[in-house]
Amino acid sequence: MTMSTYLEAGRRAVIEEMERDASVWALGEDLGRGGVFGQYKGLQEMFGTGRIADTPISEACIMGAAVGAAMTGTRPIVEMRFSDFALCAVDELVNQAAKARFMFGGQMRVPLVVREPVGMWRSSAAQHSQSLESWYTHIPGLVVVAPSTPADNLGLLKAAIRCDDPVVYMEHKNLWGLEGELPEGDHMVPLGKADIAREGRDVTLVTWSGMRQGCLKAAETLASDGIEAEVIDLRTLWPWDRDAVMASVEKTGRLLVVHEAVTVSGFGAEIAASVAEALHFRLKAPVSRLGAPRIPVAYAPTMEDEARVSPARIVAAVRKTMQPAEVS
Amino acid sequence: MTEGPGLRRDNFDWERFLELLGLMHRIRAFEEEAIAGQKEGLVLGAIHPSIGQEAVAAGVCGNLETADLMLSTHRGHGHTLAKGADGLAMMRELFGRKGGTCGGKGGSMHIADFGVGMLGANGVVGANIPIATGAAHALKLQGSRQIVTCIFGDGAVNRGPFMEGLNWARVFDLPVLFVCEDNNFSATTRTREMTGGAGAGARAESLGIETTEVDGNDLTAVDAAARAAIDAVRAGQGPRFLTCHTYRMTGHTSVDPAAYRPAQEVEEWRGNDPIARLEVALRMAGIEDAQLTELHRSEAAAMAEIARTARETDWPEAAGAFTDVQDVGDPRERAY
Ligand SMILES: Cc1ncc(C[n+]2csc(CCOP(=O)(O)OP(=O)(O)O)c2C)c(N)n1
Numbered sequence: 064m065t066m067s068t069y070l071e072a073g074r075r076a077v078i079e080e081m082e083r084d085a086s087v088w089a090l091g092e093d094l095g096r097g098g099v100f101g102q103y104k105g106l107q108e109m110f111g112t113g114r115i116a117d118t119p120i121s122e123a124c125i126m127g128a129a130v131g132a133a134m135t136g137t138r139p140i141v142e143m144r145f146s147d148f149a150l151c152a153v154d155e156l157v158n159q160a161a162k163a164r165f166m167f168g169g170q171m172r173v174p175l176v177v178r179e180p181v182g183m184w185r186s187s188a189a190q191h192s193q194s195l196e197s198w199y200t201h202i203p204g205l206v207v208v209a210p211s212t213p214a215d216n217l218g219l220l221k222a223a224i225r226c227d228d229p230v231v232y233m234e235h236k237n238l239w240g241l242e243g244e245l246p247e248g249d250h251m252v253p254l255g256k257a258d259i260a261r262e263g264r265d266v267t268l269v270t271w272s273g274m275r276q277g278c279l280k281a282a283e284t285l286a287s288d289g290i291e292a293e294v295i296d297l298r299t300l301w302p303w304d305r306d307a308v309m310a311s312v313e314k315t316g317r318l319l320v321v322h323e324a325v326t327v328s329g330f331g332a333e334i335a336a337s338v339a340e341a342l343h344f345r346l347k348a349p350v351s352r353l354g355a356p357r358i359p360v361a362y363a364p365t366m367e368d369e370a371r372v373s374p375a376r377i378v379a380a381v382r383k384t385m386q387p388a389e390v391s
Numbered sequence: 392m393t394e395g396p397g398l399r400r401d402n403f404d405w406e407r408f409l410e411l412l413g414l415m416h417r418i419r420a421f422e423e424e425a426i427a428g429q430k431e432g433l434v435l436g437a438i439h440p441s442i443g444q445e446a447v448a449a450g451v452c453g454n455l456e457t458a459d460l461m462l463s464t465h466r467g468h469g470h471t472l473a474k475g476a477d478g479l480a481m482m483r484e485l486f487g488r489k490g491g492t493c494g495g496k497g498g499s500m501h502i503a504d505f506g507v508g509m510l511g512a513n514g515v516v517g518a519n520i521p522i523a524t525g526a527a528h529a530l531k532l533q534g535s536r537q538i539v540t541c542i543f544g545d546g547a548v549n550r551g552p553f554m555e556g557l558n559w560a561r562v563f564d565l566p567v568l569f570v571c572e573d574n575n576f577s578a579t580t581r582t583r584e585m586t587g588g589a590g591a592g593a594r595a596e597s598l599g600i601e602t603t604e605v606d607g608n609d610l611t612a613v614d615a616a617a618r619a620a621i622d623a624v625r626a627g628q629g630p631r632f633l634t635c636h637t638y639r640m641t642g643h644t645s646v647d648p649a650a651y652r653p654a655q656e657v658e659e660w661r662g663n664d665p666i667a668r669l670e671v672a673l674r675m676a677g678i679e680d681a682q683l684t685e686l687h688r689s690e691a692a693a694m695a696e697i698a699r700t701a702r703e704t705d706w707p708e709a710a711g712a713f714t715d716v717q718d719v720g721d722p723r724e725r726a727y
Contacts, residue, residue, distance in 0.1 A: 092577070092580065096579040096580070096651050119549035120517070120585075121549045121550055147515070151515070185435060185436065188436060188497055188501055189497075189501065190515060191436075356713065357720075358712055358722050362435065362487055362496055362497055362501070363488070363495030364435065366709055
């Protein structure tokens with residue numbers, strides 16, 4: 064085991080996969096100077112300008128070129144800088160990458176990974192703070208990953224690079240500096256497998272990305288009141304680990320899905336509906352969701368915090384779920 | 392800089408240039424206060440200073456009327472001040488306080504002041520180009536004499552919307568001046584290395600748009616070129632394109648040490664400071680040193696006062712987070 068940051072773990076994943084497989088390469092703006100957060104620091108020196116490619120500010124072409132290159136025997140890692148700018152390349156991802164294999168009758172695949180950092184950070188306002196993961200879970204053909212620990216960022220990014228499907232890989236900007244232990248060797252985390260971050264008998268919290276930490280903090284507070292929350296970090300949103308979630312809710316009888324994204328049409332809705340459909344008669348309380356209100360993220364901290372899902376809000380939502388059901 | 396025929400006092404519009412020098416000092420003082428404010432934790436998000444590029448803001452926007460429209464970028468403090476926005480409101484916006492240009496909702500990268508025709512900075516590179524084109528389209532439909540100016544960086548010319556917006560403006564013969572503020576860099580990348588052909592102006596010309604290139608650190612040159620282009624646009628001659636060659640004296644953001652640039656290059660450009668150059672020209676035109684020093688001092692003092700006032704301003708109410716989202720389906724009616 065070695066200690067590492069979430070950022071450094073992602074960097075190690077890229078290095079290991081590029082060393083293992085000569086067809087892996089990365090493209091994006093400013094990669095030659097290490098990328099905007101330093102995720103690619105030193106990589107151009109290691110692998111050359113061909114495999115760590117600086118690009119113009121041309122998101123549509125970065126994504127589109129990666130689609131073409133993925134169809135032509137390479138495995139591109141597409142760096143989009145902020146998930147907000149990936150919106151400049153949605154046609155290339157959604158109409159092209161996600162559909163090509165199907166439309167063309169399975170003649171080829173599009174093995175690319177789109178790294179697009181998400182989430183709220185310090186006062187970054189409405190165009191640099193979004194969490195849009197649910198959009199991509201809606202698109203057939205895409206795999207969607209949202210790691211929340213250094214070890215998972217290592218193992219999942221490696222798995223994403225080896226995956227033959229297009230993978231939308233969403234790292235959380237607020238987690239770059241998070242430290243944790245990394246296993247030695249070729250550490251792989253399977254796509255589609257959740258992590259039980261904390262065991263508990265009373266209520267199931269399903270979460271991912273930046274909210275794992277908040278849920279664990281909330282669970283500690285709740286434990287001091289005798290409420291034992293089980294925290295499930297989905298890690299992969301499509302495909303999501305249905306078995307792990309259902310098994311947990313069968314045990315606890317209560318579900319709260321917690322995510323940073325806007326609650327409305329967030330991925331929590333999919334999980335809540337699935338659990339309600341499958342476990343209706345086992346539930347001790349209605350399924351529930353906690354996310355951001357349907358507002359853009361503001362700059363000033365007083366207003367920005369209104370969009371932030373804090374541990375205190377998670378605790379309050381769990382307490383509500385724990386109350387005896389009201390008959391209305 | 393050599394003494395040209397335009398620099399003799401008799402045919403040198405020194406009153407106007409003194410005013411523009413004051414504006415450049417104001418812009419620089421604003422950004423110096425903002426950088427200091429960021430170090431103190433008063434400025435909350437990223438800021439992209441335009442120190443060294445003030446002649447572009449002053450020379451272009453100094454030729455616009457208040458009713459004219461202007462769209463800017465993430466590096467837009469200078470353009471916004473030059474278009475006439477209130478420095479105190481802008482500083483409050485950067486500090487996330489009440490009375491900020493956008494009520495504290497936007498911050499540095501999203502400053503807009505529609506009251507002076509400033510239709511917004513933008514967090515998305517190149518996104519202002521089609522919007523500016525559309526604003527010009529509306530002005531033409533309305534038969535207005537106003538024009539639109541759209542300022543963007545050299546990096547933006549590699550995005551698709553650049554081509555789409557310029558072509559549109561030509562096809563519909565719109566009243567818009569495109570200004571490429573070429574500071575050589577796109578974040579940490581030298582734009583030249585990522586740009587095919589002869590760059591921004593050549594692309595504009597290939598779309599049939601008349602183009603001018605100027606030394607963007609020479610206020611008098613920017614001023615003259617901008618005036619000619621703006622006159623042509625206002626006369627209904629369709630879009631014009633102006634490239635201003637300049638240099639970003641700071642890093643991409645105020646916290647970027649910009650170690651990817653040779654120190655000697657930075658030094659050379661420091662010797663090409665647009666403020667110092669205009670001062671030389673004004674001195675040659677006979678303006679006294681004392682007057683120049685006083686102009687600098689008064690602008691810096693006024694901006695220090697603005698920063699003091701801004702830091703003492705209250706935070707905006709949290710409830711503002713829910714206002715101005717939309718009318719139909721207003722989040723305040725059924726929050727979540
Ligand atoms: C579509 C998009 N891609 C990437 C970014 C990140 N980004 C912000 S500023 C910048 C560099 C822009 O360079 P340029 O247009 O020359 O303007 P300058 O910063 O030099 O003023 C980049 C890549 C962005 N904001 N929008």
